[in-house]
Amino acid sequence: DAGVTQSPTHLIKTRGQQVTLRCSPKSGHDTVSWYQQALGQGPQFIFQYYEEEERQRGNFPDRFSGHQFPNYSSELNVNALLLGDSALYLCASSLMRGGRQPQHFGDGTRLSIL
Amino acid sequence: ILNVEQSPQSLHVQEGDSTNFTCSFPSSNFYALHWYRWETAKSPEALFVMTLNGDEKKKGRISATLNTKEGYSYLYIKGSQPEDSATYLCAPYYGGSQGNLIFGKGTKLSVKP
Numbered sequence: 001d002a003g004v005t006q007s008p009t010h011l012i013k014t015r016g017q018q019v020t021l022r023c024s025p026k027s028g029h030d031t032v033s034w035y036q037q038a039l040g041q042g043p044q045f046i047f048q049y050y051e052e053e054e055r056q057r058g059n060f061p062d063r064f065s066g067h068q069f070p071n072y073s074s075e076l077n078v079n080a081l082l083l084g085d086s087a088l089y090l091c092a093s094s095l096m097r098g099g100r101q102p103q104h105f106g107d108g109t110r111l112s113i114l
Numbered sequence: 115i116l117n118v119e120q121s122p123q124s125l126h127v128q129e130g131d132s133t134n135f136t137c138s139f140p141s142s143n144f145y146a147l148h149w150y151r152w153e154t155a156k157s158p159e160a161l162f163v164m165t166l167n168g169d170e171k172k173k174g175r176i177s178a179t180l181n182t183k184e185g186y187s188y189l190y191i192k193g194s195q196p197e198d199s200a201t202y203l204c205a206p207y208y209g210g211s212q213g214n215l216i217f218g219k220g221t222k223l224s225v226k227p
Contacts, residue, residue, distance in 0.1 A: 003157075004157070033214050033215075035217075040219070041219055042118070042203055042205075042217030042218050042219045042220055043158075043203075043215075043217045044217070045214040045215060045216070045217075048214050056214055058214070090157075090158070092158075099145045099146035099148070099163075099207025099208075099209075099214075099215070100145075100146050100163060100165060101163070102148065102160030102163050103148070103160065103215065104160070105150075105157040105158040105159075106157055107156070107157045108157065
């Protein structure tokens with residue numbers, strides 16, 4: 001039973017570029033959430049997708065966008081990259097929305113902006 | 115902006131010691147409290163999800179309690195082992211427009227053999 005998988009594991013970009021991160025949820029899960037973890041901080045919620053729609057969004061600018069596909073996999077897109085976007089990006093999946101189910105995390109994508 | 119506080123930030127103990135951490139969070143509109151363990155070079159792993167005031171959960175040598183009225187949770191580790199070394203994150207979940215899990219910065223535990 002595959003867990004949450006994220007790709008790529010590492011990525012280096014320059015300021016102003018665009019990036020796409022990918023996530024496949026744990027088998028049987030239908031909800032995907034994305035988090036950004038900056039150095040020394042806890043993961044910060046970006047947004048959540050359920051039934052191919054963005055259902056909740058954290059305090060992130062419109063440069064951050066996403067998508068969920070019919071197979072429940074998801075993408076996170078970041079446009080016009082800034083140095084401050086350098087972080088670990090975590091994807092988490094769960095069964096159903098709401099807070100009563102534990103989230104299952106991937107290993108993350110380490111994004112470095114030069 | 116909701117603020118979740120975890121203390122201490124880091125903890126160094128000897129193998130066999132028992133330890134505990136604190137998670138403080140705003141109690142208004144609280145829905146559930148999650149605890150995760152995050153070992154270096156791995157992904158965060160769910161330990162507990164608690165919802166009711168007075169809830170107590172246990173998993174092996176690790177247990178947690180929840181006070182929703184005053185907004186805090188304790189995580190206890192009995193007889194710490196080197197494999198318990200990790201960062202322990204708490205994350206309350208609030209309903210409505212507050213979004214998803216709100217994570218604290220975590221408590222980093224190091225257990226020396």
